[in-house]
Amino acid sequence: MSDQTPAPVPVPADAGSSLEILREALCSVHPDLCPLFSVEFADGSLMVSRAQMHSTAAKLKELGFERFGMVTAVDFGDDFELVYRLHSSRFGVGMFLKTEVPRDEPAIETITDLWAASDWHEREVYDLMGIEFVGHPDLRRILLPDDWVGYPLRKDYHDDGVIPRPDYI
Amino acid sequence: MALVDGLTKGLERIPGGSVILTSMDALADWSRGQSLWAMPMGTACCAMELIACSFSRFDFDRLGTFPRPDPRHTDVMILAGTITKKMQPAVKRLYEQMPDPKYVVAMGNCTITGGIFYYDSYSVVRGADEFLPVDVYIAGCPPRPEALQDGILRLRELIHTRSLAEGRTHERDLTLPGPDSPRAGTTDAARGRLVRTSESSGGEA
Numbered sequence: 001m002s003d004q005t006p007a008p009v010p011v012p013a014d015a016g017s018s019l020e021i022l023r024e025a026l027c028s029v030h031p032d033l034c035p036l037f038s039v040e041f042a043d044g045s046l047m048v049s050r051a052q053m054h055s056t057a058a059k060l061k062e063l064g065f066e067r068f069g070m071v072t073a074v075d076f077g078d079d080f081e082l083v084y085r086l087h088s089s090r091f092g093v094g095m096f097l098k099t100e101v102p103r104d105e106p107a108i109e110t111i112t113d114l115w116a117a118s119d120w121h122e123r124e125v126y127d128l129m130g131i132e133f134v135g136h137p138d139l140r141r142i143l144l145p146d147d148w149v150g151y152p153l154r155k156d157y158h159d160d161g162v163i164p165r166p167d168y169i
Numbered sequence: 170m171a172l173v174d175g176l177t178k179g180l181e182r183i184p185g186g187s188v189i190l191t192s193m194d195a196l197a198d199w200s201r202g203q204s205l206w207a208m209p210m211g212t213a214c215c216a217m218e219l220i221a222c223s224f225s226r227f228d229f230d231r232l233g234t235f236p237r238p239d240p241r242h243t244d245v246m247i248l249a250g251t252i253t254k255k256m257q258p259a260v261k262r263l264y265e266q267m268p269d270p271k272y273v274v275a276m277g278n279c280t281i282t283g284g285i286f287y288y289d290s291y292s293v294v295r296g297a298d299e300f301l302p303v304d305v306y307i308a309g310c311p312p313r314p315e316a317l318q319d320g321i322l323r324l325r326e327l328i329h330t331r332s333l334a335e336g337r338t339h340e341r342d343l344t345l346p347g348p349d350s351p352r353a354g355t356t357d358a359a360r361g362r363l364v365r366t367s368e369s370s371g372g373e374a
Contacts, residue, residue, distance in 0.1 A: 144292070145255050152291045163295075165288035 018092045045096040054109040064090035068115035073129040107132040128153040202325035204233040208243035213250025215277035215311040222314040240266040251279035252294045275303045
């Protein structure tokens with residue numbers, strides 16, 4: 001099953017919303033991902049572990065999520081949450097694919113082998129949040145100068161050059 | 170320029186030479202001021218107003234100012250927009266490629282002080298005068314095209330006070346606030362506080 005592209009899931013004529021179609025397709029092809037599926041902001045959402053991340057992305061691509069939207073990261077203190085945004089013209093919905101990486105070892109497998117468009121997005125996350133994408137072909141800073149120290153969008157970032165905003169403004 | 174430099178030095182020494190020098194200055198200043206080709210350094214949204222200036226409604230060309238996207242052809246660099254720390258070396262390099270005499274117009278609040286990015290920003294340069302000699306400041310967010318054109322006219326006045334001879338200026342009225350003028354502001358809030366504190370303590374003593 002894993003080697004071959006799964007046959008397209010037949011869509012029942014009386015199916016409800018496109019999210020229901022997506023849920024049925026996901027559960028019939030990948031039953032292991034079914035309990036992780038939820039609905040957020042009128043789009044599908046999958047919360048997976050770090051080890052599962054790359055394989056889940058590959059499964060979703062096979063399922064019909066052919067377009068990579070973006071990747072971003074959220075600083076929750078002990079962990080960073082990575083949020084991947086995927087789109088499918090087949091299902092007509094988007095998908096949030098989320099995973100958590102620990103702060104003391106912020107690294108994850110790259111998905112540039114699946115969607116080449118994620119190259120610069122992963123560089124941006126690396127630049128501003130300091131998350132290493134293992135296997136990325138060209139992991140350098142993209143927005144900040146190459147000799148920058150630190151990762152500015154982390155909550156604990158400190159820079160002496162920043163002038164804090166006074167209270168009276 | 171070597172010929173002009175040698176000529177001005179020689180003219181200052183001979184009796185009556187300054188009369189010729191003054192006439193030469195008048196001609197040179199007039200011709201420099203009439204055709205200030207602009208290097209449009211549009212780094213952010215102020216560039217929209219800069220572009221609007223060049224088109225038919227505002228018609229920058231009637232002042233002799235014409236955008237050339239090549240630093241080696243231009244006299245004045247118009248800095249329009251926020252300058253980030255990553256962009257700063259590129260702006261500096263383009264400025265250094267411009268032939269002398271060259272002038273800088275800082276357009277918009279971000280270029281003057283960093284604007285809304287003055288506080289709590291890790292990536293924005295707080296004012297172009299941290300690394301470039303700015304001649305004219307035009308405040309606004311963004312300034313209107315008329316304000317930019319007024320800035321070019323003020324720059325022309327500034328050029329008319331400069332001489333071909335080094336260290337020599339004309340006795341002309343300058344409406345611009347220079348560095349010594351009481352109208353001159355400061356772009357550094359911390360420096361401003363220091364000045365105010367020292368003034369008040371000096372008054373008490």
